[in-house]
Amino acid sequence: MTAYEKPDLAISEVENVLRRHLGPEVAEIAPMSGGNLSSVFSCVVEGKGYVVKFSDLDGAYETERYVSNLLSNEGIPFPKSLVLDKTGQLAYLIMERVEGRTLADCTAEEQTRQLPEMIGILSTMAEIDVGTTSGYGWIGPDGNGAYASWKDFVVAVNAEDQTGTFWENWYELFRTSCLERDVYEEIYSRLMTYIPYNEPNRRFIHGDFHQWNILSDGTRITGIIDGNCVYGDPLVDLAILDRHMPGNDVAKSYQIYHEEAGIAIPDFKERLIGAYYFKGLDGLRFYAKMGWKDAYQGTRSFLLNLKA
Known part of the structure; x- marks a missing residue:
């Protein structure tokens, strides 16, 4: 492939x-x-x-x-x-066009200074009322999710048959790339055990919330772009940002923001671990397909070392 x-x-x-x-x-x-x-x-x-x-x-x-x-x-x-x-x-x-450059083009210090604003945007997205829509997973043009449950979505996106999608014939990656089947199946097994924590929290998920999809003028966030938008647990977006900004205590900052706002986050630890596994598993597959071996190895190590 x-x-x-x-x-x-x-x-x-x-x-x-x-x-x-x-x-x-x-x-x-x-x-x-x-x-x-x-x-x-x-x-x-x-x-x-x-x-x-x-x-x-x-x-x-x-x-x-x-x-x-x-x-x-x-x-x-x-x-x-x-x-x-x-x-x-x-x-x-x-x-x-939203003016500004990608946050990835800002210095590490500039990125850190804008973290509170990013946390605020994450919180606002997580609070969007999606009650008039139904379903989990991929958001269709009618505003509804494609699957009846979060579990159904997780099973579907990891299934072998992905005909007509970006992941068509993706099982070939086990043979032709750095993607290891035993590692993939181990992470998938762990992910399934956390589904009961994530499933009750159906909200909007951007799905690709990191520095390359966030625009800035160097001092403030000017725009959010792209996305692999789904319905599910909004902590998936937090997991993405946290993994892309190591050393910034992104998850802790998110907790503090919500504590100060008086917003409870039930089962935070378990939901975040489930989110790490969900996005990390997709990341392993993506990095293998793109040939990004360093990113693959880093994600592999992080996921295997996650502690409940």
């Missing part, structure tokens, strides 16, 4: 799409870094910035448009969705 390759587009193709929707004044079209599954470009129209993303994956961006509306209405600085359409076999989404 080879590493996934994003769609390759000529600037002229991108220009045609943008002019179709934004008019002839489109200027400064340029590719953007980041995004493992999309080819992303920026442009300017009469001084205002826009972003267009292209993907060949089924249903790409339909949920992102829904999530854009959901988060924007709650004051989360998520890019507003403008156009969702197709060109040939590629789906594309045009959004307003």
